[in-house]
Amino acid sequence: MKKYIAIALLTLLTSCAPSNSTSPLNTTPEATEGTSTVSHSSPKVYVSIVTHVEEAGHYEENESMFNRSRKELVSFAQMLHEEGVAFNYQSDWTFLLAATKFDKGDESTNGKNFLRYFKEDLGFEIDPHAHETKYNYADVAYLIKELGVEPSNIVGGFLAAPAGDSKLDYLQNEINGNIYDYSWQAEVLWGGAVRGHQNESDIWVSGIWRPKDAENFTEDGGTLPDIGGYYNTWEGLDYLLTQDLDPNKIYTQTIFMGQANLNEEVINEFREEIQKRKSDDRIEWVGLAEVIDIWESEYGSETNILKYDGDATGGKERSDKKETTVSSEKCGDGICDEIEKKICSEDC
Numbered sequence: 001m002k003k004y005i006a007i008a009l010l011t012l013l014t015s016c017a018p019s020n021s022t023s024p025l026n027t028t029p030e031a032t033e034g035t036s037t038v039s040h041s042s043p044k045v046y047v048s049i050v051t052h053v054e055e056a057g058h059y060e061e062n063e064s065m066f067n068r069s070r071k072e073l074v075s076f077a078q079m080l081h082e083e084g085v086a087f088n089y090q091s092d093w094t095f096l097l098a099a100t101k102f103d104k105g106d107e108s109t110n111g112k113n114f115l116r117y118f119k120e121d122l123g124f125e126i127d128p129h130a131h132e133t134k135y136n137y138a139d140v141a142y143l144i145k146e147l148g149v150e151p152s153n154i155v156g157g158f159l160a161a162p163a164g165d166s167k168l169d170y171l172q173n174e175i176n177g178n179i180y181d182y183s184w185q186a187e188v189l190w191g192g193a194v195r196g197h198q199n200e201s202d203i204w205v206s207g208i209w210r211p212k213d214a215e216n217f218t219e220d221g222g223t224l225p226d227i228g229g230y231y232n233t234w235e236g237l238d239y240l241l242t243q244d245l246d247p248n249k250i251y252t253q254t255i256f257m258g259q260a261n262l263n264e265e266v267i268n269e270f271r272e273e274i275q276k277r278k279s280d281d282r283i284e285w286v287g288l289a290e291v292i293d294i295w296e297s298e299y300g301s302e303t304n305i306l307k308y309d310g311d312a313t314g315g316k317e318r319s320d321k322k323e324t325t326v327s328s329e330k331c332g333d334g335i336c337d338e339i340e341k342k343i344c345s346e347d348c
Contacts, residue, residue: 038298043245046291053091053259059098066098072262081122086287090129090156096143115147125287129156138175142182153187160192166214189226206230207304220303229254239312249304
C-alpha cells in the first residue's frame with residue numbers, strides 16, 4: 001500500500017510542476033501589440049521639429065535665391081543641434097534639384113552639401129515631401145539619394161481630407177517615379193492635411209494610430225501608422241501639456257517651420273521658445289523615425305488618438321501666422337494668411 005501511495009504522490013507532484021516552456025524562471029514575457037512594455041511614471045509628449053520647403057519656389061532656376069535660403073536653413077539647423085533638439089527636414093523637388101546643381105559644399109557645412117551635412121554631421125532625419133504636381137514621392141526620394149543621403153520611408157505630408165482627395169489609399173502601394181527610374185515605399189505617415197489647409201482641426205491628433213480609410217481618417221484600423229502633429233505651434237504644445245494625459249499612452253506633437261519664413265530674427269525667437277521649455281521633463285525632443293521606435297518598444301505599438309478640442313491660442317493670433325511683409329520669394333511655404341492671399345495664390 002505504501003508503495004502505491006508513494007507512486008501516486010510522485011505522479012501528482014510531476015503533473016503540477018511547471019514545464020520549462022512556461023516557467024517564469026526560463027522565459028521572458030514577450031511584448032504584444034496593445035500592451036505597454038515600459039511603465040511611465042509621468043506622461044510624455046514627444047515633440048518633433050519639421051521644416052518644409054515647397055515646390056513653388058523655383059530655386060533650381062535661381063542660384064542666388066538658393067544660396068540665400070540655404071544659408072538661413074543651415075543656420076536654423078545648427079541652432080537646433082546646439083540646443084540638442086532633433087530635426088526632420090522635408091523638401092519638395094525644386095530645392096533638392098537646385099542643390100544637385102549649385103551646392104558643392106562650403107565651410108559652414110564642412111565641405112559637404114547641406115543634406116549630407118544634416119544627416120552625417122548633425123544626425124538629423126531626411127524625409128521626402130511632395131505635392132506631386134510634377135515630381136512624385138519616388139522622384140523626390142531619388143533626388144535625396146542623388147545628394148548622398150538615404151531617404152527615409154516617412155511620408156512628409158499628404159492630403160488626408162476631404163475624403164475624395166485623400167492620398168491614403170495611394171500611399172499604401174509602392175510608388176514609381178514620374179521623372180526618374182526609381183521606386184519608393186511609404187512605411188510611416190506624417191502630416192495629413194486638408195486641401196487648402198482650411199478647417200483642419202477635425203484631423204489634428206496627438207498620438208499614433210493606423211487610419212482606417214479616407215472617410216474615417218482619425219479612426220484606427222488601417223495599415224500604415226500615422227504620427228499625429230496635433231496643433232503644430234508652440235501654443236499647441238503648451239495647450240497639450242494642460243490636458244489630462246495618460247502616462248502609459250503615447251502623445252506626439254509637431255512644431256512646424258516653413259523654410260521660406262527663416263531669417264535671423266525668426267531663428268533667435270525659435271531658440272528662445274526651445275529654451276523656455278528645456279527644463280520641462282514631460283517633453284522629449286525626437287525625430288519622427290525615433291518616435292516610431294519608441295512607440296513600438298515602450299508603448300507596445302498601442303494606438304492613441306487624442307483629438308484637438310480647444311483654442312490653443314486663447315483667442316490670440318497664432319505664432320506661425322504673424323502678419324509680416326511677404327515677398328514673392330516667400331511663396332510656397334504652405335501658409336495662407338491675408339497677406340499671402342494677395343501674392344501667393346499657390347499657398348491657398
